[in-house]
Amino acid sequence: MSSVDVKEEILCTKNLSKEFNGVWVLNGINFNLKKGEIHSIVGENGAGKSTFIKILSGVYPPSKGEISISGDKVFLNNVKESEKLGIRTVHQEINLIPFFNVQENIFIGEELEKKVMGISILDQKKSAEAAKKALNTLGVELNLSEYAHKLDTSMRRIVQVCKVLVGKCKVIIFDEPTTTLGSSERKRLLDVILNLKKQDIGIIFISHNIDEVLEISDRITVFRDGENMGTMVREDATVRMIISQMIGHKSYVDFYRKPVFDKDKTVFKVEGLTNTKLTDINLKVYKGEVLGIAGIVGSGKTELARAIFGIDSIKSGNFYINEKRYEPKPDSSVKQGIALVPEERHEQGLVLNMNIEKNISLAYLDQSCRSNVIDFKIEKNIAEKLIEYLKIKTTGSFQIVRYLSGGNQQKVVIGRWLSGDFSLGIFDEPTKGIDIKAKDDIYHQIDKLSHEGKGIIFISSFLPELMNISDRILVMRDGKIVSEFDPRKNTETEIMIAMLGGDNDK
Amino acid sequence: MINNKKFMSICWPEVLRKYGTVIGTIIMFTVFSLLVESFCTTKNLFMLLRQMSMLTIIACGFTFVMAAGGFDMSIGNVTGLVSMVFTIVLVGTSNFWLSFLVALTIGLFVGLINATLVAYINLPDFIGTFAVGSIAYGIKMLLTKGNPIFITKPPAIFTFIGRGYINIIPFPVIIMIAFVMITIFILHKTKLGRRIYAIGGNPVASVYAGINIKKNRMITFLLSGLSVSIAAVIMTSRLNSGQPLAGEEFLLDVIATVFLGTTMFGEGEANAAGSFVGAFMISMLNNALTMLNIPYYFQYITKGSVVITAVMLAVLMGQKLRVQF
Numbered sequence: 001m002s003s004v005d006v007k008e009e010i011l012c013t014k015n016l017s018k019e020f021n022g023v024w025v026l027n028g029i030n031f032n033l034k035k036g037e038i039h040s041i042v043g044e045n046g047a048g049k050s051t052f053i054k055i056l057s058g059v060y061p062p063s064k065g066e067i068s069i070s071g072d073k074v075f076l077n078n079v080k081e082s083e084k085l086g087i088r089t090v091h092q093e094i095n096l097i098p099f100f101n102v103q104e105n106i107f108i109g110e111e112l113e114k115k116v117m118g119i120s121i122l123d124q125k126k127s128a129e130a131a132k133k134a135l136n137t138l139g140v141e142l143n144l145s146e147y148a149h150k151l152d153t154s155m156r157r158i159v160q161v162c163k164v165l166v167g168k169c170k171v172i173i174f175d176e177p178t179t180t181l182g183s184s185e186r187k188r189l190l191d192v193i194l195n196l197k198k199q200d201i202g203i204i205f206i207s208h209n210i211d212e213v214l215e216i217s218d219r220i221t222v223f224r225d226g227e228n229m230g231t232m233v234r235e236d237a238t239v240r241m242i243i244s245q246m247i248g249h250k251s252y253v254d255f256y257r258k259p260v261f262d263k264d265k266t267v268f269k270v271e272g273l274t275n276t277k278l279t280d281i282n283l284k285v286y287k288g289e290v291l292g293i294a295g296i297v298g299s300g301k302t303e304l305a306r307a308i309f310g311i312d313s314i315k316s317g318n319f320y321i322n323e324k325r326y327e328p329k330p331d332s333s334v335k336q337g338i339a340l341v342p343e344e345r346h347e348q349g350l351v352l353n354m355n356i357e358k359n360i361s362l363a364y365l366d367q368s369c370r371s372n373v374i375d376f377k378i379e380k381n382i383a384e385k386l387i388e389y390l391k392i393k394t395t396g397s398f399q400i401v402r403y404l405s406g407g408n409q410q411k412v413v414i415g416r417w418l419s420g421d422f423s424l425g426i427f428d429e430p431t432k433g434i435d436i437k438a439k440d441d442i443y444h445q446i447d448k449l450s451h452e453g454k455g456i457i458f459i460s461s462f463l464p465e466l467m468n469i470s471d472r473i474l475v476m477r478d479g480k481i482v483s484e485f486d487p488r489k490n491t492e493t494e495i496m497i498a499m500l501g502g503d504n505d506k
Numbered sequence: 507m508i509n510n511k512k513f514m515s516i517c518w519p520e521v522l523r524k525y526g527t528v529i530g531t532i533i534m535f536t537v538f539s540l541l542v543e544s545f546c547t548t549k550n551l552f553m554l555l556r557q558m559s560m561l562t563i564i565a566c567g568f569t570f571v572m573a574a575g576g577f578d579m580s581i582g583n584v585t586g587l588v589s590m591v592f593t594i595v596l597v598g599t600s601n602f603w604l605s606f607l608v609a610l611t612i613g614l615f616v617g618l619i620n621a622t623l624v625a626y627i628n629l630p631d632f633i634g635t636f637a638v639g640s641i642a643y644g645i646k647m648l649l650t651k652g653n654p655i656f657i658t659k660p661p662a663i664f665t666f667i668g669r670g671y672i673n674i675i676p677f678p679v680i681i682m683i684a685f686v687m688i689t690i691f692i693l694h695k696t697k698l699g700r701r702i703y704a705i706g707g708n709p710v711a712s713v714y715a716g717i718n719i720k721k722n723r724m725i726t727f728l729l730s731g732l733s734v735s736i737a738a739v740i741m742t743s744r745l746n747s748g749q750p751l752a753g754e755e756f757l758l759d760v761i762a763t764v765f766l767g768t769t770m771f772g773e774g775e776a777n778a779a780g781s782f783v784g785a786f787m788i789s790m791l792n793n794a795l796t797m798l799n800i801p802y803y804f805q806y807i808t809k810g811s812v813v814i815t816a817v818m819l820a821v822l823m824g825q826k827l828r829v830q831f
């Protein structure tokens with residue numbers, strides 16, 4: 001690491017470490033940030049990025065190590081103290097009040113007041129000036145009296161940045177600010193961040209998107225397993241370098257499978273599916289086939305899964321499972337042999353306050369029941385077999401799923417379906433936010449399922465994994481299926497072009 | 507992992523959180539026994555149990571609704587409505603079983619309306635069931651013009667339901683025990699109970715696991731209506747008349763009861779054993795304060811304070827309140 005001029009160094013951590021229940025999730029992090037610099041942190045989920053920023057923003061106290069701001073050692077005991085010292089975070093979740101306008105949202109919690117006849121009232125004029133100044137700094141035109149619910153996601157994000165800017169701020173931490181944005185929105189936000197740089201503010205930028213990291217960073221630091229794997233200046237960095245640092249010796253996606261599908265037998269078929277989000281979807285899944293669904297955020301991938309399972313209502317469409325027609329409704333879909341591993345583990349997959357046993361038995365409760373009365377022995381047996389089979393790391397089948405790691409929680413959701421006998425398994429982003437080992441286990445599981453003759457729909461926004469696991473890839477855009485690819489013949493680039501709306505023939 | 511350490515050694519906040527209601531009940535019981543001479547006597551205790559039977563039965567129904575993450579504000583007024591209609595039919599026909607059937611039908615019908623509004627039309631529980639309760643109150647008053655109806659020739663079986671004994675045990679107490687046992691059985695041992703808890707824990711995840719949450723929530727409201735009907739019949743028998751204002755206090759008492767049984771009892775989910783202990787505590791307060799000749803309005807102040815104390819302690823002990831409105 002190059003030596004840093006102390007004068008322009010705005011934030012520095014030495015040997016910063018954090019322990020949770022005997023596990024060091026952050027280990028000896030040395031990190032520094034200069035004025036007017038964008039310093040990105042990249043790393044896989046669980047690498048320690050979020051723990052690091054939580055320490056900086058005062059959510060957790062560090063177990064060891066020190067933090068200094070402009071050369072002075074500081075203790076950040078809570079969020080307020082950290083904010084007082086000028087460390088502000090633009091969180092991943094956008095928390096604006098929909099029926100407040102832009103200006104009102106900017107000043108929530110930090111309202112500017114003036115005294116009129118001894119009574120404090122809101123100072124609208126001063127607020128408007130401060131808000132305008134913040135927007136100018138960001139180089140954004142925005143009507144201050146527009147309601148928040150009318151703004152698109154990137155604009156909401158920008159309002160969030162304004163909120164931070166009107167307070168005292170020396171360091172802004174951006175936690176995955178671009179995840180839910182489309183490409184033009186993304187560009188607008190990145191421009192805003194580049195504008196901020198000119199204000200002598202230090203910026204810590206966290207993102208999964210390596211391309212955008214390379215586009216805007218001055219320096220890039222890679223975290224792996226709670227350690228700093230090294231910092232590089234942008235000019236020296238390449239995607240390959242960063243990724244190899246992130247995942248260590250492991251290759252990008254270390255999984256390849258042989259196709260085993262039987263083109264004579266159709267497990268699932270849908271004709272002419274249309275609802276508010278989808279237009280005329282026709283698709284087939286063969287016995288033992290893994291059908292990949294690709295598409296950018298908002299292309300309708302998840303909505304497709306929801307419609308097949310029967311969560312969203314449909315306008316028209318015929319659904320067949322094992323060549324038998326069915327009405328998509330969650331309870332009857334399960335009985336007909338459809339399984340769905342949803343995108344959001346916490347919100348859609350698990351009852352977090354229930355234990356592993358109860359979460360696993362939830363979908364096929366009948367097999368643990370004798371005339372509607374649960375036989376706890378059978379239930380426990382099923383859970384224990386799956387815990388062993390899926391290598392779920394736990395203290396036992398009675399453990400509350402809230403306390404499991406992300407990968408193990410995902411395995412519980414998958415285990416729920418493996419406990420029964422389904423014909424079509426829909427996996428919606430099953431590897432999102434879980435560690436490499438768990439990902440690998442899930443790929444093998446899907447491979448096994450296809451060998452058992454089940455049909456699989458695998459939805460993912462991570463193209464490399466889709467290329468490796470799928471027998472066939474359908475690309476969705478704007479609620480329609482736009483093209484079909486063979487991952488053994490077509491390239492990632494071709495598929496990406498189809499996803500983004502380009503023309504492969506040109 | 508965090509839990510593991512706590513399992514190993516006795517952790518007092520944890521004990522208090524899980525058994526707080528029980529500990530509180532034992533302490534109060536001891537204090538009342540010392541303060542009031544005639545409190546801890548067989549006669550008074552059986553009377554206490556008989557008094558709490560209606561409260562407990564309604565609380566059992568309410569427990570189903572709350573375990574599924576719902577709320578039922580209609581119970582108080584519906585108890586009164588069922589009681590009045592039951593009395594009118596009984597006085598008119600002198601046929602207990604017909605009257606009983608009508609009572610059950612009204613309770614189930616109100617449950618059906620509640621469920622339709624809340625589970626199918628998606629009105630917030632509080633508003634939907636509150637409005638139904640208000641309508642029930644209006645109908646009750648319309649039917650009786652606010653006058654009580656006395657039952658001059660009560661059938662023997664009718665009298666037995668509220669005032670009869672089997673050996674020395676009051677009959678309502680037997681119905682209450684049966685209700686508590688059945689509720690515990692359904693909630694913890696059956697498919698229905700498991701699904702109710704799953705819906706209360708995470709309705710979205712329950713849909714994704716193929717559970718029909720509308721149907722199951724409907725069942726909880728039907729059970730609540732059923733329990734209200736039975737409690738109303740017992741109440742009518744105890745009063746030997748239809749009193750238009752009777753039953754209204756059940757709403758507050760049942761909420762207090764189920765809160766006490768949820769927040770400081772077990773894992774923090776609505777459960778019948780907790781509701782039973784909660785009902786015992788509330789009824790004991792009513793009983794002992796009456797015996798101490800403390801004006802009835804102090805009972806309300808005391809009950810409110812007990813609920814606040816329980817919820818506050820639970821929060822301090824790190825209980826995540828799962829009661830949502």
